[in-house]
Amino acid sequence: MSLLVTGTIGIDTVETPTDRADGVLGGSAVYFAFAARLFTQTRLVGVVGEDFPDAFRRVLEDSSIDLTGLETRPGAKTFRWHGRYLENMNERQTLRTDLNVVGEAPPQIPGELRDTGFVFLANTHPAVQHEFIRQLTGPKLIVCDTMNLWIESERAALLETLKGVDGLVLNDEEARMLGGQTDLPRAGQAILGLGPTFVVIKKGEHGVLLVSPDEMISLPAFPTEKVEDPTGAGDSFAGGLMGYLAATNRFDREGLKSALARGACVASICIEAFSVDALAAATREDVEARVAKYKAMLAFD
Amino acid sequence: MSLLVTGTIGIDTVETPTDRADGVLGGSAVYFAFAARLFTQTRLVGVVGEDFPDAFRRVLEDSSIDLTGLETRPGAKTFRWHGRYLENMNERQTLRTDLNVVGEAPPQIPGELRDTGFVFLANTHPAVQHEFIRQLTGPKLIVCDTMNLWIESERAALLETLKGVDGLVLNDEEARMLGGQTDLPRAGQAILGLGPTFVVIKKGEHGVLLVSPDEMISLPAFPTEKVEDPTGAGDSFAGGLMGYLAATNRFDREGLKSALARGACVASICIEAFSVDALAAATREDVEARVAKYKAMLAFD
Numbered sequence: 023m024s025l026l027v028t029g030t031i032g033i034d035t036v037e038t039p040t041d042r043a044d045g046v047l048g049g050s051a052v053y054f055a056f057a058a059r060l061f062t063q064t065r066l067v068g069v070v071g072e073d074f075p076d077a078f079r080r081v082l083e084d085s086s087i088d089l090t091g092l093e094t095r096p097g098a099k100t101f102r103w104h105g106r107y108l109e110n111m112n113e114r115q116t117l118r119t120d121l122n123v124v125g126e127a128p129p130q131i132p133g134e135l136r137d138t139g140f141v142f143l144a145n146t147h148p149a150v151q152h153e154f155i156r157q158l159t160g161p162k163l164i165v166c167d168t169m170n171l172w173i174e175s176e177r178a179a180l181l182e183t184l185k186g187v188d189g190l191v192l193n194d195e196e197a198r199m200l201g202g203q204t205d206l207p208r209a210g211q212a213i214l215g216l217g218p219t220f221v222v223i224k225k226g227e228h229g230v231l232l233v234s235p236d237e238m239i240s241l242p243a244f245p246t247e248k249v250e251d252p253t254g255a256g257d258s259f260a261g262g263l264m265g266y267l268a269a270t271n272r273f274d275r276e277g278l279k280s281a282l283a284r285g286a287c288v289a290s291i292c293i294e295a296f297s298v299d300a301l302a303a304a305t306r307e308d309v310e311a312r313v314a315k316y317k318a319m320l321a322f323d
Numbered sequence: 324m325s326l327l328v329t330g331t332i333g334i335d336t337v338e339t340p341t342d343r344a345d346g347v348l349g350g351s352a353v354y355f356a357f358a359a360r361l362f363t364q365t366r367l368v369g370v371v372g373e374d375f376p377d378a379f380r381r382v383l384e385d386s387s388i389d390l391t392g393l394e395t396r397p398g399a400k401t402f403r404w405h406g407r408y409l410e411n412m413n414e415r416q417t418l419r420t421d422l423n424v425v426g427e428a429p430p431q432i433p434g435e436l437r438d439t440g441f442v443f444l445a446n447t448h449p450a451v452q453h454e455f456i457r458q459l460t461g462p463k464l465i466v467c468d469t470m471n472l473w474i475e476s477e478r479a480a481l482l483e484t485l486k487g488v489d490g491l492v493l494n495d496e497e498a499r500m501l502g503g504q505t506d507l508p509r510a511g512q513a514i515l516g517l518g519p520t521f522v523v524i525k526k527g528e529h530g531v532l533l534v535s536p537d538e539m540i541s542l543p544a545f546p547t548e549k550v551e552d553p554t555g556a557g558d559s560f561a562g563g564l565m566g567y568l569a570a571t572n573r574f575d576r577e578g579l580k581s582a583l584a585r586g587a588c589v590a591s592i593c594i595e596a597f598s599v600d601a602l603a604a605a606t607r608e609d610v611e612a613r614v615a616k617y618k619a620m621l622a623f624d
Contacts, residue, residue, distance in 0.1 A: 109505055110505035110506060111505075111506065112505075204410055204411035204412075204413075205411060205412065205548070205550070206528070207546055207547070207548045208548055211548070225529065227507070228526065228529035228530070229529070229530070229541070229543055231546065238546040239546070239620055240530070240543035240544065240545075240546040240620070241543060241621070242530055242541035242542060242543050243541065244541075245508055245532065245539040245540070245541040246508070247506070247508045247509055247512070249506070276623065276624065279620075279623040280623045280624045282623075283623050317623065319540055319541070319580075320542070320621040320622070321621070321622065322577065322580040322581045322583075322584050322618065323577065323581045
C-alpha cells in the first residue's frame with residue numbers, strides 16, 4: 023500500500039569535526055521519504071518557500087517520491103537549519119534555526135491523498151498533527167514522532183494527538199520525558215497508556231526498543247565505523263520502518279520486527295554521506311544485502 | 324573444559340531506590356563464578372579474611388564452584404563494598420570501599436589448577452593479572468577485565484598485561500578511555516592494536532559490542548522491566564560468556580556469538596535479585612529457556 027508522510031522539508035547546513043555541507047536538502051519528512059521510497063510509493067506532504075531549489079525538487083522526483091502534496095508558498099522562505107556535530111558524532115549543537123514557512127499556516131493534505139492507508143506524522147506541533155489526522159479518510163495505520171519541546175510545553179495537545187495514533191516513534195530522552203520514567207521499558211509501558219498500541223524508542227548508536235502491551239523487542243544498530251553525517255538517522259529509520267510496513271501491509275509482531283530491521287539498516291546507510299546522498303543512491307537490493315548481514319549477525323546457536 | 328577465574332570476593336551492602344541488602348555475598352569473581360558454573364566446572368581463585376561467613380562458603384560449594392583456590396588469610400578481613408543505585412538504576416555511587424585483604428599480597432593459583440585451559444582475570448591491578456598469567460602452564464584462552472583506575476594510573480602495566488591476553492572485556496566508558504576514541508567501534512579497533520584478538524564492550528542496558536579484526540557484532544541486552552539490583556551484571560555477563568566458551572571449547576566467530584548471547588541472558592537473570600540469589604537459584608535449563616526467547620526476539624524475515 024502507499025504511504026504518506028507529513029513533516030519538515032528544509033535546507034540544511036551541517037558541520038562535522040572533519041567536514042561540512044552547506045545548503046543541502048534536509049528535513050524530517052525528506053529523510054523519511056528517501057528511506058520509505060525504497061519500499062513503497064511515498065507521498066510527501068509539506069511546504070517550502072519560493073527559494074526551494076529546483077535541483078532539490080528534481081532529486082525528489084528522480085527518487086519517485088510523489089510531490090502532489092508539496093506546497094510551494096508564494097512570498098515565503100524554506101525552513102533552514104544549521105547544526106554542528108561534536109567530536110563523538112552523537113551530540114550536536116543547533117547553531118541556527120530559521121522556521122520561515124514552517125512557522126506559518128501548515129500545509130493541507132490534498133484531497134486525492136487523503137485516503138492513504140499508511141501515514142507517518144513527522145515531528146511538528148501536535149495540534150498540526152491532530153489536524154492532519156482529521157483530514158485522513160481511511161487510515162489503516164497512523165504513526166507519529168514528537169519532540170521534547172512539545173512534551174514540555176504542549177503536553178495537553180500532544181496527549182490529544184496520541185489518542186488518535188497507532189504508534190509513536192521517539193528517541194530515548196523524549197520517551198523518558200513523556201513516560202515520566204528513567205527506565206526505558208517502563209517509560210514505554212507508561213506511554214502505551216496514553217493511546218498508542220506500540221512505541222518505538224530510538225537509541226541512536228544503541229539501536230531501538232519496541233514496547234507493546236505483550237512484549238518488548240530490542241534490536242541493535244547496524245554497527246559501522248563509517249559515519250559521515252548522522253543527520254536524518256532517526257527519520258530514515260522511521261522511513262524504513264513505515265515503508266516496509268506499508269509495502270507488506272502487515273503490522274503484527276513479526277511484521278513489525280522485520281520492519282524495525284529494515285529501519286535499522288536504512289538508517290545505517292543514511293549516515294554514510296551528507297544530506298540524502300547515500301539514501302538517494304541506494305536501491306532496495308542494497309538495503310536487503312545489508313539486512314542479510316544484519317540477520318546473520320543476530321543469528322546464533 | 325574447565326574454567327578458572329581470579330578476582331575479588333567480597334561482602335557487599337547495596338542500596339536501591341526501593342530496597343537494600345546488608346552484608347551479602349559479592350565481588351567480581353563471585354558473580355562471574357555463579358554465572359560460569361551454569362555451563363562448566365568453575366575454579367575460583369581469590370582471598371578472603373577470617374570474617375568470611377561459613378554460609379557464603381556453603382552457597383559457593385552448593386553451587387559446585389571449586390574452592391581449591393580460595394585462600395582464607397589469617398588475621399585478615401574480607402573486602403567490603405557499599406554502594407547505592409540512583410533513581411535510574413544505571414548510575415551508582417560508591418559510599419564506602421574497604422580493600423582489607425585485597426590490598427595485601429594477592430593469592431596464588433594453586434599448583435593443581437595452573438593447567439586450566441580457560442582463564443578469566445577479573446578486574447584487579449594489571450601487574451597482579453600479569454603475575455597470574457605467568458603462573459599458568461597451558462592456557463588455551465585468557466580473557467581479562469580492567470577498570471578506569473588502571474587505564475589512567477597504571478597504563479604501562481596494563482599495556483604489558485594486554486600483550487598476554489586473547490580477549491578483553493570492559494565497559495563502554497573504559498573502552499573509550501583505553502582506545503582514546505569516543506566512537507566505540509573505533510575505540511575497539513584501537514584496543515585490538517594493543518594485543519587482544521577480540522574486545523567485548525559492555526554497554527549495560529544497551530547490550531554489547533564485539534570488535535575483532537574481521538568484524539563487529541552488536542547484540543542488545545535481554546529486555547526486562549524486572550531490575551532489583553544491577554550489581555554483578557557485567558561480571559555475570561563475562562561468566563556466561565566464558566563458561567559457554569569453556570563448555571564448548573570453541574571460540575571462533577560463531578562460538579563467540581553464541582557465548583555472547585549466553586552472557587546477555589545470564590546477566591539479565593543476575594539483576595533480578597540482590598547479590599547472587601537469582602544466579603544461585605538458576606539452572607542451565609533456565610538460561611537456555613531465556614536464550615530461546617532472546618533468539619526468537621532477534622530472528623525476523
